[in-house]
Amino acid sequence: MSKISLDVFHRYTASQLDAICEFNPAMDIEYGEAEGTKYITIRDVLLRPDDFREFISKFPCEDRNISIEQDNNTHISSKAPGFQQPIDKTYFPIMGQNLYTIGRNHNLFKYRQEDAKFEYYTNCCYPGMKAYNKNYLPHVDPFSIASNIYLTDVPNSGTSFFKFMSPSGKEYYSVSELVRDKEKGFATYKRGLEKYDLNSGWSEWKYYTGDHFYQRYHYIPGEYNSCSMYRGNRWHSITYDSVNSTDVRYSIVGVLV
Numbered sequence: 001m002s003k004i005s006l007d008v009f010h011r012y013t014a015s016q017l018d019a020i021c022e023f024n025p026a027m028d029i030e031y032g033e034a035e036g037t038k039y040i041t042i043r044d045v046l047l048r049p050d051d052f053r054e055f056i057s058k059f060p061c062e063d064r065n066i067s068i069e070q071d072n073n074t075h076i077s078s079k080a081p082g083f084q085q086p087i088d089k090t091y092f093p094i095m096g097q098n099l100y101t102i103g104r105n106h107n108l109f110k111y112r113q114e115d116a117k118f119e120y121y122t123n124c125c126y127p128g129m130k131a132y133n134k135n136y137l138p139h140v141d142p143f144s145i146a147s148n149i150y151l152t153d154v155p156n157s158g159t160s161f162f163k164f165m166s167p168s169g170k171e172y173y174s175v176s177e178l179v180r181d182k183e184k185g186f187a188t189y190k191r192g193l194e195k196y197d198l199n200s201g202w203s204e205w206k207y208y209t210g211d212h213f214y215q216r217y218h219y220i221p222g223e224y225n226s227c228s229m230y231r232g233n234r235w236h237s238i239t240y241d242s243v244n245s246t247d248v249r250y251s252i253v254g255v256l257v
Helices: 014-020 049-056 064-071 093-105 175-180 185-196
Strands: 028-034 037-043 118-125 130-132 145-150 158-165 202-204 214-221 226-231 236-239 249-256
Touching (some): 014 049, 064 130, 093 226, 158 226, 175 185
Antiparallel strands (some): 028 037, 037 226, 130 202, 145 226, 158 214, 158 236
């Protein structure tokens, strides 16, 4: 087949793309802080959330879990659960401007706009999803700010924040705090982390809310058409029950790089 029809292409104008991700003028913005972790919650953030979800759901992706299960091979370096769809930022310049303005106006960061570039990918967690190398455990991000826009409403699902308490009773909220610690908290943390056996491969997904090692101190529910924005360098994790839930959890993450 050497010919192709224009009908197979989904083409948009710049104005149409801007309208798909338009923010709601009546959105509700709430600033919060929990044990030094600053965050913003925006409710009713998108004017047309269903249209936006329909648009981004069509982007192709590699499901890392399926790749590893079937071929023991993947092109994805991320350790995130479920699957992600990378989406080029050129689709959503207006979204990036809006996220920047909200974060800057609420003192979540002090970057100049010309230095603040958002990149996007989706997170999709689904019923029956397995954990790989215990990736339900808390992690820190390789970028500064994360903004998570939830496009589904799944009970008991959202983002949890954790701290590590050393045997001496000192609390740590990030890897960088451990590294800077003069009491050698990082060595204590590494020894404790070894007990999780992070190279154990496949296991049942765990609805993780903390244990003797990580203590959950804050939880932001993933409400439909809400956005949570926070610093990614503090330990956090996806809260989702793939064992008992019958609902897909779908969101788009804009990260400030």
